[in-house]
Amino acid sequence: MKPTIYSVAEQAGVSISTVSKVINNTGRISERTRKIVLQAISELNYHPSVVASALTGKQTKTIGLLIPDISNPFFAEIARSIEDRSHELGFNVMMCSTDNNKEKEEKYLSLLIRQQIDGLIVASAFRCASLLEDMVKQHIPIALVASEIPELSINTVTVDDYRGSYLATSYLLSLGHRRIAIIAENVRSNKPRVYAFRDTMEEAGVQGIDRYVIKTEAAITKGYESARQLFSLKERPTAIFVCNDLLAIGAMQAIKEAGLSIPHDVSIIGFDNTVLSTTATPMLTTIAQPMKEIGTKVVNLLIQEMEEPKTYKERLLLSPELIIRESTAPLH
């Protein structure tokens, strides 16, 4: 039988409230009694039940994590860092991969509410923001990572997308490229990336940007298709800025298949700096997101919010960095 607070109390010859006090370091307990109780706890190998304690109004010590897909290396790294920071603070995390799919988002939200999670971290798209209303109504603290939900006022941590895209675009321009294409993912966080691309190109006086803008979904095959589409144009681009590494890998495959060489014929630059960018050949020049830091910061923000809800929410933009590898070169 699993030991309870009663077994400990009996073993120690005290009342359960005394045991409770030593566990939680509340009230005043004599050093002697504390020792005896601690002794009993370790003898019985007692672990206080979070379930029971949660029922009395305390925390469940669990955080929900809604993420598009844990098997996507970018989110896996973010998740890892969220997990680490949460565990540091004594919280467990329940992971749910939504595929950015409305039905799953709804279903998992309901599962998580029933589990009485203390807080929620969202990286999923939530194109239908009203789904989150239950959460808001029940005052469950929420924080967003690597995603945007403009309808709601929520603490958020993301990379500075606009700046990242600026870094990528201006780097390609500085290499002499003018026919630069962008392959973006069709999610909100990619919008600033597209805007920065346009702005930077326009400022450089480049014309006819529109034909080189493609939006698609996050998958290697989609990157492949998008690149092929670009190569079917009369004037094919000499450089491509691909808004995440997964898509970039697909694009690289298409470029090679077309008999072109990277970076000699086509320069390519990714976004994220996941494992994939170092395992690709040639190694991918990319915009690095500080993934460890992003994960750590959202958890911090969420915990802060749990302790004391802020009226004014924060939006934290972390600085991306250009990592130059082998997939970019001066215009030939």
Place this chain on the structure above:
Amino acid sequence: MKPTIYSVAEQAGVSISTVSKVINNTGRISERTRKIVLQAISELNYHPSVVASALTGKQTKTIGLLIPDISNPFFAEIARSIEDRSHELGFNVMMCSTDNNKEKEEKYLSLLIRQQIDGLIVASAFRCASLLEDMVKQHIPIALVASEIPELSINTVTVDDYRGSYLATSYLLSLGHRRIAIIAENVRSNKPRVYAFRDTMEEAGVQGIDRYVIKTEAAITKGYESARQLFSLKERPTAIFVCNDLLAIGAMQAIKEAGLSIPHDVSIIGFDNTVLSTTATPMLTTIAQPMKEIGTKVVNLLIQEMEEPKTYKERLLLSPELIIRESTAPLH
């Protein structure tokens, strides 16, 4: 305020036990009452509390997952499939990355016990099996994936490691290679892979196998180092069997850096068939693990065990498959 069973009962003008009965489909309830209750539930947007229900002896509907590292693509894919199957069956999963580190294993185990998980899936190494004793004592069902703990009798799902290694080794032999090296990870599941390698090589009459056996940890850099080590030998191998894709990528980097070409000078074959094997250049020949199926099966096994503990535990070995891509070629 979060709606409770009481608010629903009041709203519907019935007792809480009636509400409980309609929620759980127990006892007999008139169609009329059921409708009224359901109505009240949806009006209040009521979600029954798993916490409260767990306290009465029912399940917490959560499964613990101890995995070495969620940011490792192999485990991320396994985790994704475990997650999907669990959610299908109404369970949430709490994820813990242990880095195969004893202290973390111990800490997370204690966290999970306190959370009163219904079952535990273990992919972590647990070199110290006694850590799991608490779980066994408390009759918490356990299932193992992609790992082995010989000291304990536990339901297990793994790929057939011996056969996988046989497939890899005999394929390299069939290409005419004799100086074949193996880079293995220093965990239990890799032992059968090394055995099969030795056995197959011996049966083919190859001598001096020992100098070509390297054991290391799962990291790209380790693969890199191991391959360099092999190239420092007088007679360098003409083919390398690397026991996981992560290591294989590292080895590929070392080979290229040494100015050798893959597969012309050195053939290389991986194990796992993660994304990495398709994003690498040349694309990696590898032994595919049926990751989706492995995840699904462990969950099934765990749930079975939760419903009715078996005296004799099962060990399920799923068949691996040789995927021939571009990194292997006949001996030059």
Place this chain on the structure above:
DNA sequence: GTGAAAGCGCTAACAA
């Protein structure tokens, strides 16, 4: 410094 007792939201006898 310590203990008795009420109550958290729910389930499951048992009564009605």
Place this chain on the structure above:
DNA sequence: TTGTTAGCGCTTTCAC
């Protein structure tokens, strides 16, 4: 068919 009630393991007030 529906309602009453006693717990589940814990926290927390309030007496002692």
